[in-house]
Amino acid sequence: MLDRFDKPFVEEILATVLRYGGDFAEVFVEDRYSTNIELKNGKVELAQTGRMFGIGIRGFLGDKAIYAYTNDLSKDNILAVAKRVGEALGEVKFKDFSIDLRKKELENKHFVLWKPEQVRKETKVGYMKRAYEAAKKYSPTIAQVVVRYWDYDQNVLIANTEGVFVTDNRVRTRLMINAVAVKDGQMESGFYGPGAGMGPEFLERIDVEQAGVRAARIAVRMVDAQPAPAGKMTVVISNEFGGVIFHEAVGHALEASSVARGMSVFAGKLGQQVAAECVSAVDDATIPNAWGSANVDDEGTPTQRIVLIENGVLKGYMIDKLGSRRMGMPSTGSGRRQDYTFAPTSRMSNTFILPGDYHPEEIIASVEYGLYAKTMGGGSVNPATGEFNFAVNEGYLIENGKITKPVKGATLIGKGYEIIQKIEMVGNDVARGQGMCGSYSGSIPADVGQPTIKVREIIVGGRNA
Numbered sequence: 001m002l003d004r005f006d007k008p009f010v011e012e013i014l015a016t017v018l019r020y021g022g023d024f025a026e027v028f029v030e031d032r033y034s035t036n037i038e039l040k041n042g043k044v045e046l047a048q049t050g051r052m053f054g055i056g057i058r059g060f061l062g063d064k065a066i067y068a069y070t071n072d073l074s075k076d077n078i079l080a081v082a083k084r085v086g087e088a089l090g091e092v093k094f095k096d097f098s099i100d101l102r103k104k105e106l107e108n109k110h111f112v113l114w115k116p117e118q119v120r121k122e123t124k125v126g127y128m129k130r131a132y133e134a135a136k137k138y139s140p141t142i143a144q145v146v147v148r149y150w151d152y153d154q155n156v157l158i159a160n161t162e163g164v165f166v167t168d169n170r171v172r173t174r175l176m177i178n179a180v181a182v183k184d185g186q187m188e189s190g191f192y193g194p195g196a197g198m199g200p201e202f203l204e205r206i207d208v209e210q211a212g213v214r215a216a217r218i219a220v221r222m223v224d225a226q227p228a229p230a231g232k233m234t235v236v237i238s239n240e241f242g243g244v245i246f247h248e249a250v251g252h253a254l255e256a257s258s259v260a261r262g263m264s265v266f267a268g269k270l271g272q273q274v275a276a277e278c279v280s281a282v283d284d285a286t287i288p289n290a291w292g293s294a295n296v297d298d299e300g301t302p303t304q305r306i307v308l309i310e311n312g313v314l315k316g317y318m319i320d321k322l323g324s325r326r327m328g329m330p331s332t333g334s335g336r337r338q339d340y341t342f343a344p345t346s347r348m349s350n351t352f353i354l355p356g357d358y359h360p361e362e363i364i365a366s367v368e369y370g371l372y373a374k375t376m377g378g379g380s381v382n383p384a385t386g387e388f389n390f391a392v393n394e395g396y397l398i399e400n401g402k403i404t405k406p407v408k409g410a411t412l413i414g415k416g417y418e419i420i421q422k423i424e425m426v427g428n429d430v431a432r433g434q435g436m437c438g439s440y441s442g443s444i445p446a447d448v449g450q451p452t453i454k455v456r457e458i459i460v461g462g463r464n465a
Contacts, residue, residue: 001031001053002157002167009075010159011099013057013082018161020086022059022066023093026160026321028298029055030340033117034152039128041144042136047121056340057082061089063326067343101165106295106302109288112171114199116151124149127175127203135179135212139220143182145212150174151200158300166300172291172445173202174434177212181219188225188408190218190375191393195434195445197289218375218394221406228395228410228462234370235412235458236363236398241376241433243352243450246281248381249388249416254308254316255334256323256346257440258383265386265417266314275312275420278356282307283318285333285349291434292349292446299335299344306332308351309420320346338442345441352449356426360452363425365401371410371460372396372403379412386416389461411461419455427452 010027017025031053038046054071055078066088068081086092128147135145151173159165174195181188192215196202237245250266258264266274275281285293285303296302299321307315319327320335323346336347364372372395379390392410396403432449 002029002155004073005029005157007101007165010165011101013078014099014159014161015097016079016082017057017059017086018094018097019092020083021089021092022061022086024060024161026058026299027055027158028340029157030154032152032154032339035116035121035124035150037121037124037128037149039125039132039147042129042132044125052339054340056343057085058343059085059089060322060325061091061093063322064089065322065343069341099161100163101159102163104164104166106166106168108295109286110197110293110295111289112199113201116153116171116173116199119200124200127208131175131177131208131212133212134209135177135216138213138216139181141181141183141220141223142179142216144180146178148176156298158296158298160300164300166296168295170294171197171199173198173200175203175208175211177215179216179219181223183223186223188219188222190215190222193434195291197291197293222394222408225406225408228371228392228407228460230460230462232457232459234367235373235455235460236367236370237373237450237453237455238375239427239429239450239452240431241435241448242373242453243433243448244376244379244435245388245390245412245419246353246450247348247351247437247446247448248379248390249386250420251283251348251351252381252439253383253386253416254318255348256317256319256327259317260323260326263384265384269314272314273312274314274417275309276423277312278426279309279312279420279423280354281309281352282354283334283348283351287350290350290432290447294349297333297335297344298337299331301331301333301335303333303349306334318346318348320344336441336444338444342442345439347439347441347444348437348446350432350447350449352430352432352447353426353451353453355428355430355451358425358427360427360429363427363452363454364398364403366425366454367398367401370398371407372398373410373412381416386418388416389413407462409462413459413461419458422456423453424456425454
């Protein structure tokens, strides 16, 4: 359906914005096919397939931005929306102008074997049932298992008055298992949600039974766990989804949406030592078929690997077009949005701490007493102050260099910029986990990741908190 937006029509839309106001105009057209399935206690409770199609139009005047969208795709309506965007900007900057859109062919780094719409729901449900059975059979204490499946096939067209005219295809698939264990009146849950920038062939690339077992294992171990101790202690955070702390407590503070307004603890600190020397981190949207990857961002800028921190030194920010204007720095291809109903802003893609020199066993052995955060849960953060609070979904005590008994109810409390200065050891076992990141431009797929790390001291909220 994108073919109805040919160059002459798109040029007319962009020209209409500038004719009535502003110094920049952008068009974002989206055609998305999606599927959501929920399997509860072995039965399909929900099976939805949907189609989304619409257009968003944005204009800039200096660092002022106006955004509007519509799913009424008649030519008259679209041009009327473009006119209103221009008028809302309030000043005509170009009385005479020409727009020359140049189609750019992308190198596709994310090959898809099966399109979501080509695979029957019954086939997808078959994989879900295998994950369900594996989780349910893991232990008699597993009382409930819910398996969710989500995929989408998104086609976008992006054009602007700088001459950009580009199309891209993004395909995502994710399997999510939530298991609940009940014992002696206690109830605990475990979750695992792998995903990738692939079609349903992703379900063949992973072990769906082991995915179910992983969710069940967390629930079963935590239902037998003792309350976590509280206080300041050394904390070892496992790899993969452990990177959610860096994502939330540091990553958001490195986005232009915070930095450009001075609402970040890292504003104005490029080139300064902000973390321990053993810490290097990147945001990389070019990783083939990764959950947060794309060929171009949602503003038509090619994505790239951004070095955020190198040997503890702040090297870069994640910048979108509006942030670029406000900061006087080029876009890093970090403009993202949930769909056409949202204006884009600077967002993370696949953000992770790079591997270090230590084996995870060495890191554990170096701790006399502390907490091992095996699986992280949700939390909250204030980018302006860096203050965070995160739940540990699966935790264990470390005693005399060994992982001992499981503990539950632990939370990690601190400030992101302080924690990354207290990292003493970085493992060589980097891995990434998948999640959905919410911010100004909606909820988007994002990878988080890290190797196993040792933090000298974090406040742990627990039994005595």
